[in-house]
Structures are given as structure tokens and as C-alpha cells.
Amino acid sequence: MKEIKIESLLTVYDNLEELPNDVIALMKKAMEARDKSYSPYSNFSVGAAILLENNKIVTGSNQENASYPSGLCAERTAIFYAGAQYPGVTMLRMAIIAGSRNKTTDAPIPPCGACRQSIAEYEVKQDHPIELFFMGEKGKVVKSHSLANLLPLVFDKSFL
Known part of the structure; x- marks a missing residue:
């Protein structure tokens, strides 16, 4: 038996x-996208914005459905749109802002597991890291150089 240590390096900005x-x-584009969230069930709205290599910015917001879990997170809405509309264009950076309409969220809120896996798919596909910046409604902002920092043991096409 052998133990391995996995570490993540994140940068935290105060604001x-x-x-x-x-x-x-x-x-700010992610904030604007968050305003378009359809989240009447969770009251938790999320906005995401992706900067592409061609300087286009693609945004997405979470879209819920009464038939849980048929909705889609903001990160996946944006990344799937970018993949569909700009195939082959490298995704450089993603900004995410999230928060509850029931209380103020001032802690950074990272992507959920399903979103991490989806972002990882594109990071592997394009063979280029996607920088991630995420925050709550206000307060600290966390930067990850790559999705691999948040999902170090990624499942990808090499296993299939």
C-alpha cells in the first residue's frame, strides 16, 4: 500500500x-447572467460567463424545472452553449457568481460536481486549462488556475 497526497493551489482575493x-x-457579465436565472424552487441563482480565445464572451444562468433534476446549472448552460456555438475555440476563463435570494451569500461558491465534470470534459478536450473565478454575491473571490485543482482525479475519455 502507498498513500498519495493531492493538493490544490487556489488564489483568494478579498473582493x-x-x-x-x-x-x-x-x-460583471456573470452578474448580469445571474439576473436572468430562472430559480423559483431553490431561490438560488447563479450566473456564469466564459471568455473564449476569440474574445467572445458566452454567458449562462441556472434554469430550474418543477421536475427536479431536469434543470441546468449556469456553468453547464454556458459551457455547452460555447461548445455548440464555437466548436474548436478554446475556453480561457470562466467567472461564476452565485447566491441565495433568501439570505446574503458572502462566501465563494464553487461549481457543483456535475459542473466540475462538464468543465473538465472541455479542459481535456481542448488540452488547455480553464481558469475559474468564483464568488458569492459579495466578498472574497477564489481563482483556480485549472478545473483540475477542484477535481484532481478527473474521469475522462481515456478511461473509456
Whole structure:
């Protein structure tokens, strides 16, 4: 038997103002997308914005359905749209903002497991990391250089 140690390296910013201007702009696009969330059941709205290599920005928001779990998270809405509309264009960076309509969320909220797996699929497919920036409604912002920091033992096509 042998033990292995897996570590993640994340950067934590105290607030949006500490981020580079281009990342602030992307976070603002995620905020705008969050306003388009359809989340009447959970009252938890999420917005995502993806910067593509061609400088296009694709956004998505969570879309719920009374028939749980038929809805779709913001991250997957955005990444699937980017993959469908801009096939072969590298996804460079994703900004995510999430929060409850029932209380103020000031802790960074990372992507759920299903979204991590979906983002990993594109990271592996394009053979290029996707930077992730995520936050609650306000407060600290976390940066991950790659989805691999959040899902280090990724399941990908090499196992199939």
C-alpha cells in the first residue's frame, strides 16, 4: 500500500476590486447572467460567463424545472452553449457568481460536481486549462488556475 497526497493551489482575493480589470469585466457579465436565472424552487441563482480565445464572451444562468433534476446549472448552460456555438475555440476563463435570494451569500461558491465534470470534459478536450473565478454575491473571490485543482482525479475519455 502507498498513500498519495493531492493538493490544490487556489488564489483568494478579498473582493472584486483586487482582480485585474479584464476579470472584473467578466465577473460583471456573470452578474448580469445571474439576473436572468430562472430559480423559483431553490431561490438560488447563479450566473456564469466564459471568455473564449476569440474574445467572445458566452454567458449562462441556472434554469430550474418543477421536475427536479431536469434543470441546468449556469456553468453547464454556458459551457455547452460555447461548445455548440464555437466548436474548436478554446475556453480561457470562466467567472461564476452565485447566491441565495433568501439570505446574503458572502462566501465563494464553487461549481457543483456535475459542473466540475462538464468543465473538465472541455479542459481535456481542448488540452488547455480553464481558469475559474468564483464568488458569492459579495466578498472574497477564489481563482483556480485549472478545473483540475477542484477535481484532481478527473474521469475522462481515456478511461473509456
